[in-house]
Amino acid sequence: MIELDPAFAALLPADVDAFDYIMQLEGEVYRSVANRRTLRFELGGKRYFLKAHYGVGWREIFKNLTQLKLPVTGARNEWLAIQRLEQLGVATMKLVARGERGCNPATRESFVITEALENTQSLEDFCGDWEQQPPVSKAAIRLKRELIRRIATVSRIMHSNGINHRDYYICHFLLDVSADVLAAPPDSLRLSLIDLHRVQLRKKTPERWIVKDVGGLYFSSMRIGLTRRDIYRFMIEYRGKPLRATLAADARFWSRCRLRAYSLYHSFYHELPTAD
Numbered sequence: 001m002i003e004l005d006p007a008f009a010a011l012l013p014a015d016v017d018a019f020d021y022i023m024q025l026e027g028e029v030y031r032s033v034a035n036r037r038t039l040r041f042e043l044g045g046k047r048y049f050l051k052a053h054y055g056v057g058w059r060e061i062f063k064n065l066t067q068l069k070l071p072v073t074g075a076r077n078e079w080l081a082i083q084r085l086e087q088l089g090v091a092t093m094k095l096v097a098r099g100e101r102g103c104n105p106a107t108r109e110s111f112v113i114t115e116a117l118e119n120t121q122s123l124e125d126f127c128g129d130w131e132q133q134p135p136v137s138k139a140a141i142r143l144k145r146e147l148i149r150r151i152a153t154v155s156r157i158m159h160s161n162g163i164n165h166r167d168y169y170i171c172h173f174l175l176d177v178s179a180d181v182l183a184a185p186p187d188s189l190r191l192s193l194i195d196l197h198r199v200q201l202r203k204k205t206p207e208r209w210i211v212k213d214v215g216g217l218y219f220s221s222m223r224i225g226l227t228r229r230d231i232y233r234f235m236i237e238y239r240g241k242p243l244r245a246t247l248a249a250d251a252r253f254w255s256r257c258r259l260r261a262y263s264l265y266h267s268f269y270h271e272l273p274t275a276d
Helices: 018-023 057-066 076-087 138-159 207-220 228-239 243-249 251-269
Strands: 002-004 028-033 036-043 046-053 095-101 109-115 120-122 173-176 191-193
Touching (some): 002 018, 138 207, 138 228, 207 251, 243 251
Antiparallel strands (some): 028 036
16 A cells, blocks of 8 residues: 655656655665664655654564553554544644555554654754743743643643654654744744654543653653743643642642653653752
C-alpha cells in the first residue's frame, strides 16, 4: 500500500518504484537506529521529513510485550495520529505520503512523509530564558498566557477523544516564528504538535496514560519560570472548570500528575525542584 499527495507524487521520478525510492532517500539525518531512520530532505524546492521503518524484529516485539508495552512496529501509528488530530482541529504536521508493505509485523516496511514545519521553534527553546528573564511587557505576558491556553486546549481535546501522546513535553510543540509573535493577534498564532510515532488511539484514554502525559508536560515546564498562577490557568482551561471546582473535584488527579512530574524531574536532574 502506498498513498501519495498528487503534488508530492509529481516530484518523484517517473521510472522508479516509488516505495523503494522513498525508503532509500538521503538527507539530513535526525535519528538513525537499526530499524528506523528520520531525516529531512528537499524535493522540488520544498523540505520534507521522512520517517522510514525497516521492521523491528520479533525480539523487539517480544521484549515490549514482556514489559507490558504495545510495540510500535511501523509508521502506521504516526499517520493515523496525524489524521485523527486533523479531524479534531489540532495543528500538526501535514501528511504528504505514506506507505506500508509486508504482512509480517517483525519485517514489515513502512514510511510516513510530512512537510517540514519551516520557521518554527520548539517551546523548550522559545521559553528557555523565561526563568532568568520572565515576560514582563503586556505583549509578552499575553503571549505566555495564550501559549498556556493553547497547550491546555490541545491536551483537553486529545485526552477527551481517546488520544495520549506518550512523549508529551513542551519540546514537541513547535511555534511558528515566521512573524513577530509578540505583535501578532493571539488567535493567529500557530502551535503544532509533533513526534507522534508513539501516540495511542482508543475510544477512551485510561487515566493513568493521561496522568503520564500531563505529568510529562508539567515536568518539561519546570525550568521555564512558570508561576503558580500560570499553572492554575492551565488547570482551569484543561478541566473547563473554575479553579476552586477543579481543585476540589480533581484533587487526586492533579496530585498524581504532580507526583509523576516530580518523579521525572528527580530521575533527570537527580534532585527535586526547588519550587512548585
